[in-house]
Amino acid sequence: MPTEPALIDKFGVSRTVVREAIAALRADGLVESRQGSGVFVIGPRQADPGLRLFTGETDKISDIIEELELRIGIEVEAAGLAAVRSAPAQEAEIQAQVERFSRLVAEGKPTDEADFQFHLAIATATNNARFRTFLEHVGRRMIPRVKFRTVMGGVDPLPSRDAPILDEHREIAEAILARDPDRAREAMRRHLVTGIKRYRSLTAWGQGQKKDDID
DSSP: OOOHHHHHHHHTOOHHHHHHHHHHHHHTTSEEEETTTEEEEOOTTTSOHHHHHHHSOOOSHHHHHHHHHHHHHHHHHHHHHHHHHOOHHHHHHHHHHHHHHHHHHHHTOOOHHHHHHHHHHHHHHTTOHHHHHHHHHHGGGGSHHHHHHHHTTTOOOSOOOHHHHHHHHHHHHHHHHTTOHHHHHHHHHHHHHHHHHHHHHHHHHHTTOOGGGTO
């Protein structure tokens, strides 16, 4: 990193502000101080494992499956809490994202962003900011189709899954709006488990199994 004087000059702040900022970065495991050499940015592979969870590269289908399994542990409970705690405006946002997804499917347009916003709306409706923060940290990489295109060079060997995903979103939203936490949890679990099955089928396809056998 630049020296303290260089940072002070560039940003027009005091030495105290610069030192506090560096201390915060150090506490988050993003930089390290080396005596006599200065402050250095830590690469993703050296950083805290918790940080790598959100910043590491996803280069295998197995990585996608592992992240979906992690999401089950968090988003299933988020759906249940949303069914109990959601405010009318939050329920309206969940429904709006379902309708947005539906319009995009009908128009044959990408649904990645609507997919992410649907899950984010549910996290917000828990009224526990940590659920939303988790999804924001994971970001749009939590949508497997985004990562899949990266892993497979933009090629999707399977038919579009948008229609069944839309049905799954509707089931989740209906349960939340009905204020039925058990049903909401089960709908979210089914949605994510089905996602795992989809991506496991891609692994089987890559190993030579016929596509017709796994659709």
